[in-house]
Amino acid sequence: MIYAAYQAQADLLDPLRSAARVSRRMMNTAWGAGWGAGFVHQNALLRNITAALEMFERVSLSHSRPAFGIGTVEVGNREVEVIEEVVARLPFGSLLHFRKDVDQPQPRILVVAPLSGHFATLLHGTVKTLLPENDVYITDWHNARDVPLSEGAFGFDDYVEHVIRFLEIIGPGAHALAVCQPCVQVLAATAVMAQEDNPATPHSITLMAGPVDTRINPTKVNELATSKSMDWFEKNLISTVPPGFPGVGRRVYPGFVQVGAFMAMNMDRHIKAHVELFENLAMGEHAKADTAKNFYDEYFAVLDLAAEFYLETIRKVFQEHDLPRGELTYRGEKIDFRAIRRTALLTVEGERDDICAVGQTVAAQDICSSLRPHLRRHHMQAGVGHYGVFSGRRWQGQVYPLVRNHILAAED
Known part of the structure; x- marks a missing residue:
């Protein structure tokens, strides 16, 4: 309804x-x-x-993915064309490659975008910063309302499997960078691949502002997830795709509900931004208005999540804390994170993050207990909230140089 x-x-x-x-x-x-x-x-x-x-x-709201729109990028001292190509297309997500014609091989990096109500293009700024010095791929998740029921379900384990398959397609020697929610799945995928001695196990992983252990410094997001029963989430937040869409009949967590919840957390900020947008439009301040319009065009482009994935994430990550308790499983088998021995780990947090608070991501350092000290690094970025960790000036000037050095140090 x-x-x-x-x-x-x-x-x-x-x-x-x-x-x-x-x-x-x-x-x-x-x-x-x-x-x-x-x-x-x-x-x-x-x-x-x-x-x-x-x-x-x-x-x-829009329910179609906006374009990344990155036509060229400066590599060295020349402008290089960027061509988006789909390397692999699965029912619930595609592996998108930003192909460039460059003289020297660059580190191959898989950017794992969050599946939390927005399209992968929310990481436009992240990708644009990475592109000059890296061969970049990204998980381009599909809108669940456009996936026919005949394609089956998509749950937590399916997400992990997608990450593994995409890394295998990219090939041995790649790196993975996860933003927000998929930090858990990327950590899980890395451990599963290490356990199986998979040659495509990433050489490094970067976990940015993700809910590895939400028991630490709980935010409003965490409190909501633990204040209601799983029954409540299923009855109140899960809906069925209506007729008129390829995924008619599929049970989903609608993107418009997720965006509404995010906005409710900072409603005063969004109201102020829209008042300023109106004033800038009325005063003819087009450059200022365009900045706000571009942000909200992206923010209001929403996708639906498969109900299985949403509910399992709430239960495993936010309510039962399977990962930090050592109880996380993949395809019915418990994951042994001690198997991660050769993959370098960088965790990044934002001082003012009100979605994944300080302490929740760095918890991965203790979970990966077999890693030697020289393969671990943590950075807490002062003065930024959640989005400032992976977008904006501080991401470009302060966080990314650390990510670049982390990746280069892990190259063969």
Whole structure:
């Protein structure tokens, strides 16, 4: 019922948003033709009207993956074309490669994107920073509402299996970088591969702002996960994809619910950002407005999670803490994290992270107890919240150089 009600509302508002878009463009075109191109921008009332129309036009969610849009990157002293190519396509996710024509081989790195309501393009800034010096791949997760029921379920173990298969496709000698939620799955995949002496076991893993041990410094996210029963989550947050989509009948945790929950955590900040966006549009401050619009275009592009994966993650990671208790399993067998002996480990946390608090990610250092000291490193980035760990100026200037050195040190 939740999904059907949401979709009915979205279908009802779509024509109104289209009308707002047409009206705004007509105003600019008509007044531009009649009184000069700058007439609307010189009239405060008209600027406010067009700003209001654009704000209404933007109040919507997208369920399609935005483009990464990284056409070129500077390698050394020359501009190099970047070509996105799908190396492998599985029902619930694809392995996307940012191919470049460079003179020297670069470290191959798999960026494991979170599956938590947003598309992999949320890591656009992460990828763009990595690209000049690395051969970058990323897990491009699919929207569960677009996956037919005939493709089966997608649970926690299936996610781990995807990471293993993608690393095998990339080949021996690769590195893995996990952002947020998949830190647990990447750690699990690495241990499983090490146990099996898999030649594609990554040479290094970088775990950034992930919920390895959520018993430490619990955040609002952690408290919500532990304050309700599994029954509650299933009855209140899981919905069924309505007719009109390839995945009709599939049980999912809707992306619009997840984004709503994230926004509720910092509602004052989002309201302030939208007030500032309106003011910038009304004042003709297009550069400032574009920065906010680009962020929210990405933030409001949402995907649905398969119900199995969402519920198993809540239970295993947030309620029962299987990983730090040594009880995490893969395909029914307990995972032995002591098997990780040759994969270098870097953990990164943000001082102001209110999603994965300080202490939750560095816990991986103790879990990987067989690693010798020279293969372990931890960094706590001062002055950043969750997103600042993997995007923005401090990621580019302070965190990434540590990641680069970690990867290079683990190269053969």
